[in-house]
Amino acid sequence: MRILTLLDVIESVRDKPKTLFDYIEHTYDIISNVEDKVRAYITLRDKEHVLKDAKRVYDRLIRGSAGKLAGTLIAIKDNISTKGLRTTCASKILEDYVPPYDATVVEKLKMEDAIIIGKTNMDEFAMGSTTENSAFFPTKNPWDLSRVPGGSSGGSAVATAAFEATAALGSDTGGSIRAPASFTGCVGLKPTYGLVSRYGLIAYASSMDQIGPITRTVKDAALILDVIAGPDLRDSTSLDASFPKTFLEYAMEGSREGVKAKLVVIEEMVKEGVERSIYLSFVRTIRHLEANELEISWISKPIIKYALPAYYIIAMAEASSNLARYDGLRYGLHLDVEGRSWYEVFAEVRSLGFGKEVKRRILLGTYVLSAGYYQAYYLRASKVRRLIRDALVNLLKTYDCIISPTMPVLPPRLGERIVDPLKLYAIDVNTVLANLAGIPAISIPSDLVDGLPVGLQLMSNELREDLLLKISSYIESILKITPLIPPLVRSYVI
Amino acid sequence: MSFKVKIGLEIHVQITSLKTKLFCSCSADYRGKPPNTNVCPVCMGLPGSLPVLNIRAVREAIKVALALNSKINDVLIFTRKHYFYPDLPKNYQISQYDGIGSAPIAKGGYININIDGRVKKIRIRRINIEEDPGRIVYPFGSIAKSPYTMIDYNRSGVALLEIVTEPDIESPKEARLFVQKLTSILEHLGVTNPKLEGSIRVDANISIEGHERVEVKNIGSLRELEKALTYEIARQTAIIKSGGKVKRETRHWDKTKNITISARLKEFEEDYRYFPDPDLPALRIDRKFIEEVKATLPELPDERIERFVKEYGLSNYLASVLVTESKDLADLFEEAVATCGNSKLVASILVNEFLRWINEAGLTLYEGLRRLNKDRLCSIVELLRKGVISTKLLKEYVKQVVLNNVEPKDLVNKGLTVLIDKEFIERVIEKVFREYRNAVLDALKNPKAINFLVGQVMRKTRGRADPKLVNEIIRERLRKFEESS
Numbered sequence: 001m002r003i004l005t006l007l008d009v010i011e012s013v014r015d016k017p018k019t020l021f022d023y024i025e026h027t028y029d030i031i032s033n034v035e036d037k038v039r040a041y042i043t044l045r046d047k048e049h050v051l052k053d054a055k056r057v058y059d060r061l062i063r064g065s066a067g068k069l070a071g072t073l074i075a076i077k078d079n080i081s082t083k084g085l086r087t088t089c090a091s092k093i094l095e096d097y098v099p100p101y102d103a104t105v106v107e108k109l110k111m112e113d114a115i116i117i118g119k120t121n122m123d124e125f126a127m128g129s130t131t132e133n134s135a136f137f138p139t140k141n142p143w144d145l146s147r148v149p150g151g152s153s154g155g156s157a158v159a160t161a162a163f164e165a166t167a168a169l170g171s172d173t174g175g176s177i178r179a180p181a182s183f184t185g186c187v188g189l190k191p192t193y194g195l196v197s198r199y200g201l202i203a204y205a206s207s208m209d210q211i212g213p214i215t216r217t218v219k220d221a222a223l224i225l226d227v228i229a230g231p232d233l234r235d236s237t238s239l240d241a242s243f244p245k246t247f248l249e250y251a252m253e254g255s256r257e258g259v260k261a262k263l264v265v266i267e268e269m270v271k272e273g274v275e276r277s278i279y280l281s282f283v284r285t286i287r288h289l290e291a292n293e294l295e296i297s298w299i300s301k302p303i304i305k306y307a308l309p310a311y312y313i314i315a316m317a318e319a320s321s322n323l324a325r326y327d328g329l330r331y332g333l334h335l336d337v338e339g340r341s342w343y344e345v346f347a348e349v350r351s352l353g354f355g356k357e358v359k360r361r362i363l364l365g366t367y368v369l370s371a372g373y374y375q376a377y378y379l380r381a382s383k384v385r386r387l388i389r390d391a392l393v394n395l396l397k398t399y400d401c402i403i404s405p406t407m408p409v410l411p412p413r414l415g416e417r418i419v420d421p422l423k424l425y426a427i428d429v430n431t432v433l434a435n436l437a438g439i440p441a442i443s444i445p446s447d448l449v450d451g452l453p454v455g456l457q458l459m460s461n462e463l464r465e466d467l468l469l470k471i472s473s474y475i476e477s478i479l480k481i482t483p484l485i486p487p488l489v490r491s492y493v494i
Numbered sequence: 495m496s497f498k499v500k501i502g503l504e505i506h507v508q509i510t511s512l513k514t515k516l517f518c519s520c521s522a523d524y525r526g527k528p529p530n531t532n533v534c535p536v537c538m539g540l541p542g543s544l545p546v547l548n549i550r551a552v553r554e555a556i557k558v559a560l561a562l563n564s565k566i567n568d569v570l571i572f573t574r575k576h577y578f579y580p581d582l583p584k585n586y587q588i589s590q591y592d593g594i595g596s597a598p599i600a601k602g603g604y605i606n607i608n609i610d611g612r613v614k615k616i617r618i619r620r621i622n623i624e625e626d627p628g629r630i631v632y633p634f635g636s637i638a639k640s641p642y643t644m645i646d647y648n649r650s651g652v653a654l655l656e657i658v659t660e661p662d663i664e665s666p667k668e669a670r671l672f673v674q675k676l677t678s679i680l681e682h683l684g685v686t687n688p689k690l691e692g693s694i695r696v697d698a699n700i701s702i703e704g705h706e707r708v709e710v711k712n713i714g715s716l717r718e719l720e721k722a723l724t725y726e727i728a729r730q731t732a733i734i735k736s737g738g739k740v741k742r743e744t745r746h747w748d749k750t751k752n753i754t755i756s757a758r759l760k761e762f763e764e765d766y767r768y769f770p771d772p773d774l775p776a777l778r779i780d781r782k783f784i785e786e787v788k789a790t791l792p793e794l795p796d797e798r799i800e801r802f803v804k805e806y807g808l809s810n811y812l813a814s815v816l817v818t819e820s821k822d823l824a825d826l827f828e829e830a831v832a833t834c835g836n837s838k839l840v841a842s843i844l845v846n847e848f849l850r851w852i853n854e855a856g857l858t859l860y861e862g863l864r865r866l867n868k869d870r871l872c873s874i875v876e877l878l879r880k881g882v883i884s885t886k887l888l889k890e891y892v893k894q895v896v897l898n899n900v901e902p903k904d905l906v907n908k909g910l911t912v913l914i915d916k917e918f919i920e921r922v923i924e925k926v927f928r929e930y931r932n933a934v935l936d937a938l939k940n941p942k943a944i945n946f947l948v949g950q951v952m953r954k955t956r957g958r959a960d961p962k963l964v965n966e967i968i969r970e971r972l973r974k975f976e977e978s979s
Binding site: 079080083087089094097099100101103198199200201202203205206207233234235236237252295317318320321324325327328329342343348366369371374375378382486 | 535538539541542543544545546547574578579580582583585586594595596622645765767768769772773774775966
C-alpha cells in the first residue's frame with residue numbers, strides 16, 4: 001500500500017475505516033524487517049495491544065466521532081511519560097520505571113485517537129546529538145547503517161524515516177528534534193518555548209526543553225502541532241497563545257499559494273565549522289528559493305559565537321538540578337539498602353545508574369552552580385542568553401525567518417564524534433540558538449548529498465509558527481523532495 | 495567577665511489555612527492519613543512532573559509580611575535549594591533566596607515584645623515561601639531504637655513560611671515571648687493553626703558575643719525552646735569560661751535528656767547551589783493586590799491589646815498576656831465577658847489562675863482551654879456573683895476544673911460551696927441581723943426566736959447553708975452582742 005504521509009493515513013482510514021487494520025499490519029511488517037537493523041524502539045507495543053486500541057478507533061470512525069489523528073501510529077520519545085508504558089529516558093536508572101500518568105501531549109494525542117506504537121531510543125536523558133549515548137544500544141541511520149541518525153530524538157526520527165511509525169514526538173533542548181530530523185530526512189519542529197506543555201516530559205534543561213513533532217512533511221508536523229499545542233494548567237511555563245487559523249491551514253496555504261517572504265542568513269551560521277558539501281548544498285538551495293520569489297539577505301551577528309558555551313552552561317546547570325531526584329528511593333534503579341546509610345545507597349544508585357555523559361554534565365552543572373562560580377558561569381551565560389535572544393528577536397522584526405543548514409555536517413559514522421565531547425557538542429552550533437531564544441525552529445529536508453539527507457533550518461519569531469509553517473511548507477513545495485524514503489525501506493513502501 | 499547572648503530564630507510555619515499543597519492539588523491536611531496516600535506525581539517528584547503555584551499561599555504570605563511590617567518584593571521568584579536527603583523527593587527544595595537574581599517575598603520588618611514592663615523591638619530579616627519535605631518515621635520511636643526508617647511523603651509539598659529574625663534576641667525568655675507574639679499574630683491572621691502538631695517549628699542560632707554560633711534544631715514547643723536555649727547558653731558559657739572554643743555546628747535538642755547533641759560540624763557554609771526555578775516563571779506582585787490584602791487584614795494583637803485596655807478597663811499587663819498567650823485565650827475572654835460580664839475578674843481568672851494551673855499540670859494551653867471552656871468559666875463567675883462561692887473558693891474551682899476536668903456544678907453538688915465558708919455566712923448573717931433588728935432583740939431575750947434568724951439566713955442562701963454552722967455563728971454573735979451592750 002502506498003501511504004507516505006500522516007495525512008495520507010488519516011484520509012485513507014476516513015474513506016475506508018478497515019484500512020486502519022491493514023495499515024497496522026503493514027507497519028508491523030516493516031518493523032519486523034528493519035527494526036533489527038536500525039533499532040529505533042526501546043519499547044515497542046505488542047501488535048495485539050495496538051490492534052485492540054485500533055478496534056476502538058475503528059468503532060469511532062464508523063460512528064463518525066473519530067478524532068483528528070484517527071488511524072495514525074505515533075512513536076513517542078522515551079523521555080515523555082506514558083501511563084502504564086515503561087519510560088526509561090534510555091537510562092539504567094529508569095530502566096523499569098512505569099509512569100502512573102500520561103504527559104499532557106500524550107493525553108492530547110490519545111484524545112484525537114492517535115495510537116501510541118512505542119517508545120523510542122534516545123541519548124540518555126536527551127544528552128547527546130547522535131543517539132549513541134543510550135544506555136541500551138545505539139540507533140542507526142536508515143540511510144546508511146554505519147552512520148548515526150542524530151539525536152537525541154534519534155529513535156523518533158528513525159521510526160518516522162523508516163516508516164516504523166506514522167510520525168513521532170521528540171523533545172528538543174538544543175536541537176534534539178531538528179538534528180535527527182535533518183540526518184534522517186524528516187521534518188522536525190521545535191515550537192516556541194511554552195507553546196506545548198512540558199508536563200510529563202522528563203526534564204533535561206527545563207528552560208529550553210520543548211516537545212515537538214517529527215514527521216515526513218511540513219503539513220504532517222503542522223497537524224500534530226495543532227493537536228499538542230495549547231496552554232496547560234499543569235505547566236506554569238506554558239503559554240496561552242491563540243492563532244486565527246489551524247497550523248495545518250497555514251501549511252496548506254503556504255504550499256498552495258506560496259508566500260513572499262524576507263529571509264536572512266546569519267553568516268556565522270554557514271561559514272565557520274560547516275562542512276564544504278553542506279555549504280555548497282545550502283547555497284544551491286538558496287538560489288532555488290531566490291528563483292521563487294523569496295528574498296534572501298546575508299548579515300553578520302558576532303554574538304552568535306557565544307551561543308554554544310552559554311547553551312552548555314545553562315543546560316548542564318539545569319540538568320544537574322533536574323537529575324538530583326534520581327536516587328533509587330521512590331522509583332527507578334533500586335539497590336539493596338539493608339544495613340547501609342542512605343547516602344551510600346544514593347551514591348551507588350547514581351554511579352551505577354547514570355552513564356558517562358550524564359555524569360559529565362551533572363558534574364559540570366554542579367560546578368557552574370557552586371558558590372563562587374555561579375556568577376562567573378551561570379549568571380554570565382544567562383546574560384549572553386538574553387543578548388542572543390534580543391539580537392534574534394530584533395532581527396526577526398525585519399525578516400520573517402532566519403535560514404541556515406540545520407547541521408554543519410553530514411551524519412557522522414557511529415563512534416566518530418562521541419569520542420570527543422567537544423567535537424560532539426560543536427555540531428549543535430546552529431540549533432541551540434532557537435532554544436536559547438525560546439523561538440520556534442523547523443528543519444526540513446532540502447537535499448541529498450552523497451545519498452545522505454541534508455536539512456534546512458528556519459527560525460521565526462516567537463509564536464510565529466503560522467509564518468514558519470507557511471514559509472517552510474512553501475519551500476517544501478519548491479524543493480519537492482519530501483517525503484523522503486530511505487533505500488532500506490523503499491521496497492516495502494512503494 | 496559578662497557574656498552577651500545573641501539569638502536569631504528561624505521559624506517554619508505551615509500555612510494551614512490552605513486547602514491544598516503549595517505546588518499541587520493534594521490536600522494540605524496530611525495529618526492522620528495512612529502513609530504515602532496523600533501524594534501525587536508532583537509532590538513525589540516523579541519524573542516529568544511540574545510545580546504549579548498555589549496563589550493563595552502568596553496571599554497568606556503577604557498578610558504575614560504586612561503584619562510584621564516587612565517590605566514586600568515586587569517580583570515573586572522561587573529558587574531551588576539543593577541538598578540530598580531521603581525526605582526531599584526532588585533532592586532540592588523549592589524555596590526562596592536572598593541573592594543575585596533571587597529574592598524572598600519580603601524583607602525587613604519587626605515585632606514588638608513586652609518584656610519586664612518595657613517594649614523591645616525584634617527585627618525580622620526575611621520571609622520565604624517554601625515547600626515542606628516529607629517526614630522520616632522511626633518505627634520504634636527514635637533513631638537509636640529503630641533498625642530501619644520509613645518515609646512518609648504525605649507532608650511533602652505543604653506550604654511553609656520561613657520567618658528569619660535578626661540576632662536581636664538576648665535571652666531564652668525573650669525568645670519565648672517573641673515566638674508567642676508571632677504565633678498570636680499568625681493566629682489572628684488566620685494563617686496557621688498552632689494547635690496542629692508541627693505547624694510551627696523553631697530552629698535557633700545562638701552565640702555568645704565574639705564567639706562562633708551554633709544552630710539548634712528540633713525544638714518542638716515553646717517550653718522546650720526556653721529549656722533548649724538555656725541549656726545551650728550554659729554549655730557555651732562553660733566552654734568559654736574554661737578557655738575552650740565554641741565550635742560552629744548544628745546541634746539537635748533531645749527533649750528526653752534535656753540536652754543538645756552535636757549533629758554535624760559546619761566548617762563551611764553549605765553549598766545549596768541556589769538558582770531560580772525554571773519551572774516557575776517570576777510573578778509580578780501587584781501593589782494593588784497588596785493594598786487589597788491590606789484592606790482585609792483582621793484586628794492584630796497590638797490593636798487588640800489596646801482595645802482590651804480601653805473597652806474592658808484591663809491593665810496593659812493583663813491585656814497583653816491574654817492576647818499574646820494565644821488568640822484562643824483572648825477569644826475565650828471576650829466570649830465569656832459577653833455572656834457573664836465581669837471583665838476584670840474574668841481576665842484575672844484566666845491570667846492569674848488558669849495559666850498557673852495549666853503550667854503546673856503540664857497541660858498545653860489548648861488542653862487547658864478544653865477544660866476551662868466558656869460555659870464552665872461563666873458558671874464559676876455566676877457562682878461567685880450569686881454568692882455560692884467566695885473569691886477564695888473561685889480559685890479552688892479553677893484549679894479543680896483545670897486539674898481534674900470537672901464541671902463546676904459537680905463541685906457545688908459535692909458541697910464545695912461558700913456555705914462551709916464561715917466568712918460568707920457571717921456576711922449573710924450580718925445582713926439578716928441588720929434587716930431584722932427586732933428579731934435579733936427577741937432572740938437575745940428568747941433563745942427560741944433564734945430559729946427565725948436561722949430561717950432567714952437559709953432563705954437568703956436558698957436553703958444551702960449548713961444550719962448547724964449558721965446556728966453556731968448566730969449564737970456566737972448574740973453572745974458578743976450581749977457582752978458589748
